Amino acid sequence: MTAEGGDAGRTAGRTAGRTADAENPPVRRLSAWDADGLVALAEEYGTPLYVMDRDRVRQNCARLREAFPDAEVRYAVKAHTGRAVLEAVRESGLAAECASAGEVERALAAGYEGAEIQYTAVNPPARDLDHVVDRWRDHPELTVTVGAADTVDRLRERGFDGRLCIRANPGVGAGHHEKVRTGANAKFGVPYDEVADLAESVAGEFELVGLHAHAGSGISGEDLSNHRELVERMGNLAREVESRVGPLEFVDVGGGFGVPYREEEPPLDLESVADATREALGDVSGTLAVEPGRYVVADAGVLLARVNTVKQAADATVVGVDAGMTTLLRPAMYDAYHEIRNISSDDNDEAISATVAGPICESADVLCENRSLANPRRGAYLAVGNAGAYGYEMASTYNSRPRPAEVALDGGKARLVRRRETLTDLTELEQ
Numbered sequence: 533m534t535a536e537g538g539d540a541g542r543t544a545g546r547t548a549g550r551t552a553d554a555e556n557p558p559v560r561r562l563s564a565w566d567a568d569g570l571v572a573l574a575e576e577y578g579t580p581l582y583v584m585d586r587d588r589v590r591q592n593c594a595r596l597r598e599a600f601p602d603a604e605v606r607y608a609v610k611a612h613t614g615r616a617v618l619e620a621v622r623e624s625g626l627a628a629e630c631a632s633a634g635e636v637e638r639a640l641a642a643g644y645e646g647a648e649i650q651y652t653a654v655n656p657p658a659r660d661l662d663h664v665v666d667r668w669r670d671h672p673e674l675t676v677t678v679g680a681a682d683t684v685d686r687l688r689e690r691g692f693d694g695r696l697c698i699r700a701n702p703g704v705g706a707g708h709h710e711k712v713r714t715g716a717n718a719k720f721g722v723p724y725d726e727v728a729d730l731a732e733s734v735a736g737e738f739e740l741v742g743l744h745a746h747a748g749s750g751i752s753g754e755d756l757s758n759h760r761e762l763v764e765r766m767g768n769l770a771r772e773v774e775s776r777v778g779p780l781e782f783v784d785v786g787g788g789f790g791v792p793y794r795e796e797e798p799p800l801d802l803e804s805v806a807d808a809t810r811e812a813l814g815d816v817s818g819t820l821a822v823e824p825g826r827y828v829v830a831d832a833g834v835l836l837a838r839v840n841t842v843k844q845a846a847d848a849t850v851v852g853v854d855a856g857m858t859t860l861l862r863p864a865m866y867d868a869y870h871e872i873r874n875i876s877s878d879d880n881d882e883a884i885s886a887t888v889a890g891p892i893c894e895s896a897d898v899l900c901e902n903r904s905l906a907n908p909r910r911g912a913y914l915a916v917g918n919a920g921a922y923g924y925e926m927a928s929t930y931n932s933r934p935r936p937a938e939v940a941l942d943g944g945k946a947r948l949v950r951r952r953e954t955l956t957d958l959t960e961l962e963q
């Protein structure tokens with residue numbers, strides 16, 4: 533992955549970005565999806581069903597590359613590791629940021645080269661390090677990012693002396709929920725004040741290529757000051773490290789670019805984020821790197837569910853559907869808001885106040901509460917928006933619910949890319 537260099541690349545990118553706006557809007561709302569097309573998919577493949585539009589994934593990648601023409605853009609694959617998505621992202625020119633041996637494996641299987649893969653070890657199990665070091669022998673350009681001096685020792689024990697990056701704990705967190713802020717959480721990264729010493733001590737033995745930090749997820753317009761502060765701190769750190777050990781290849785300031793989950797929320801102004809990032813980083817030898825996950829896939833995916841049971845309660849109509857917290861965990865885990873639309877409704881259906889609940893025996897198993905929805909009747913299909921990021925990835929089989937199927941769209945044409953799990957699959961591992 534080479535970064536397009538300098539001001540010329542940047543200007544060209546800007547111009548292209550502006551002219552492409554009409555075909556590549558900054559956000560794709562749930563209301564923009566074709567309801568009849570989604571109903572047809574639900575009928576053909578059954579529900580719950582994830583639908584991933586690979587064309588939208590490509591558009592999101594293109595907008596990122598236009599906003600950051602002189603940076604390396606790395607897709608944080610944990611947002612959606614499906615093969616069809618990874619291939620589309622790779623073909624769109626984004627590198628891969630992997631958080632586990634499994635993600636490294638999936639990136640390689642999707643055609644990524646070692647040079648395009650960064651493995652960021654978070655408290656890595658021995659099995660993960662064994663595996664990644666093993667893969668590194670065949671792919672010596674792979675980069676390993678460590679978040680503790682201890683992990684350096686564990687890599688050394690395994691004979692690793694390749695491309696190393698140090699993750700700093702910048703002491704600045706950002707994000708839409710406490711559970712997604714990582715920047716000031718001691719679990720992540722080497723304490724800021726110890727990074728330069730560690731860098732100096734490992735530089736002779738490993739190929740020290742970069743510094744890394746990640747503030748958290750869901751950076752919005754309001755949270756940009758946190759992002760700016762993190763980048764500034766990383767710029768200062770990079771200058772310190774570069775003065776002591778020589779030029780770095782990159783300074784990776786993480787991901788966390790937010791998407792508007794609510795219909796009325798404005799999209800993130802990517803150009804402003806890019807400008808603020810470059811300005812805050814200041815003068816460093818290393819190339820800027822960013823690691824968006826959610827931004828690449830969130831609005832490329834919807835979840836389709838079917839209404840099973842409608843029940844009139846005192847203060848709301850409880851609409852029971854066949855998707856729940858095991859299909860899409862975000863509402864239960866983060867109190868996350870997802871737009872929901874009745875795609876079976878015609879214009880005559882009046883809006884009611886609905887609580888959409890899943891089939892799991894947990895009170896947290898609701899997709900929304902007291903939401904205005906066009907009257908959903910039994911058998912109607914609902915679409916849940918912005919489900920492409922951390923949707924299928926966080927699905928589980930709790931309550932012995934098989935995980936959903938997934939289709940990918942290319943030019944509007946659907947193909948099944950992940951079959952629905954079966955009841956037999958659920959017991960497959962038992963001996």
Ligand SMILES: *Cc1c(COP(=O)(O)O)cnc(C)c1O
Nearest residue numbers: 608746749787788823824825826
């Ligand atoms: C999760 C993660 C990201 C991506 O976060 P998004 O909010 O999906 O953009 C980037 N870098 C690291 C290290 C992460 O853990």
